[in-house]
Amino acid sequence: xxxxxxxxxxxxxxxxxxxxxxxxxxxxxxxxxxxxxxxxxxxxxxxxxxxxxxxxxxxxxxxxxxxxxxxxxxxxxxxxxxxxxxxxxxxxxxxxxxxxxxxxxxxxxxxxx
Amino acid sequence: xxxxxxxxxxxxxxxxxxxxxxxxxxxxxxxxxxxxxxxxxxxxxxxxxxxxxxxxxxxxxxxxxxxxxxxxxxxxxxxxxxxxxxxxxxxxxxxxxxxxxxxxxxxxxxxxxxx
Numbered sequence: 001x002x003x004x005x006x007x008x009x010x011x012x013x014x015x016x017x018x019x020x021x022x023x024x025x026x027x028x029x030x031x032x033x034x035x036x037x038x039x040x041x042x043x044x045x046x047x048x049x050x051x052x053x054x055x056x057x058x059x060x061x062x063x064x065x066x067x068x069x070x071x072x073x074x075x076x077x078x079x080x081x082x083x084x085x086x087x088x089x090x091x092x093x094x095x096x097x098x099x100x101x102x103x104x105x106x107x108x109x110x111x112x113x
Numbered sequence: 114x115x116x117x118x119x120x121x122x123x124x125x126x127x128x129x130x131x132x133x134x135x136x137x138x139x140x141x142x143x144x145x146x147x148x149x150x151x152x153x154x155x156x157x158x159x160x161x162x163x164x165x166x167x168x169x170x171x172x173x174x175x176x177x178x179x180x181x182x183x184x185x186x187x188x189x190x191x192x193x194x195x196x197x198x199x200x201x202x203x204x205x206x207x208x209x210x211x212x213x214x215x216x217x218x219x220x221x222x223x224x225x226x227x228x
Contacts (some may be wrong), residue, residue, distance in 0.1 A: 004155075011155075041220060041221060043116065043117065043204075043218070043219035043220050043221050043222070044156075044204070044206075044217075044219040045219070046216070046217065074195070088155075090155050092155075099144075099161060099169075100158050100161075100169075101156075101158065101217075103155030103156050103157070104155050105153065105154055105155050105156055106153075
């Protein structure tokens with residue numbers, strides 16, 4: 001069975017410092033992995049997606065994530081946080097040919113000025 | 114429209130009332146999903162349509178929940194005899210592809226509060 005664990009419910013960083021949002025997954029098959037972002041009162045937006053090509057995936061707004069099979073991790077990073085990055089971030093897993101998405105509980109990213 | 118539109122944005126219902134939540138997907142999108150997002154949690158799958166066909170309703174929590182997409186565009190999620198545990202944000206997502214989980218576009222959701 002698939003599952004996703006986001007290790008931090010809240011992460012607080014200062015503007016201009018690096019961001020790390022941690023995600024571990026469990027999947028029986030070769031998974032697809034996603035990061036979505038949810039800004040207040042806005043719809044969920046896809047940040048990036050991994051589908052067994054390059055293990056380092058670049059997304060929008062300067063975010064990237066690295067797939068590490070040995071650690072079953074898919075952590076999201078950004079070199080320098082911006083105030084506009086404040087939002088909730090969700091790590092998501094889906095098995096190949098299975099349209100159902102399994103979502104983590106989310107990590108709220110807080111940016112301090 | 115430019116994106117997925119959901120209405121109403123907020124809905125307050127008394128316990129036992131029936132409610133209907135509407136989703137207008139992006140025109141031409143084949144796949145449509147409904148998710149339920151409880152406070153502090155990630156979205157949970159409810160049901161999936163490919164055009165007008167409801168291919169999976171395994172996530173609907175009880176027979177009080179019913180969804181339809183009769184003409185393959187607009188979809189309605191109906192909840193009968195609402196209970197307090199139904200309080201959540203209901204999200205609709207659509208995709209131009211028939212595969213399902215690729216390129217999902219989400220609406221802003223309907224926040225349902227059952228008193």
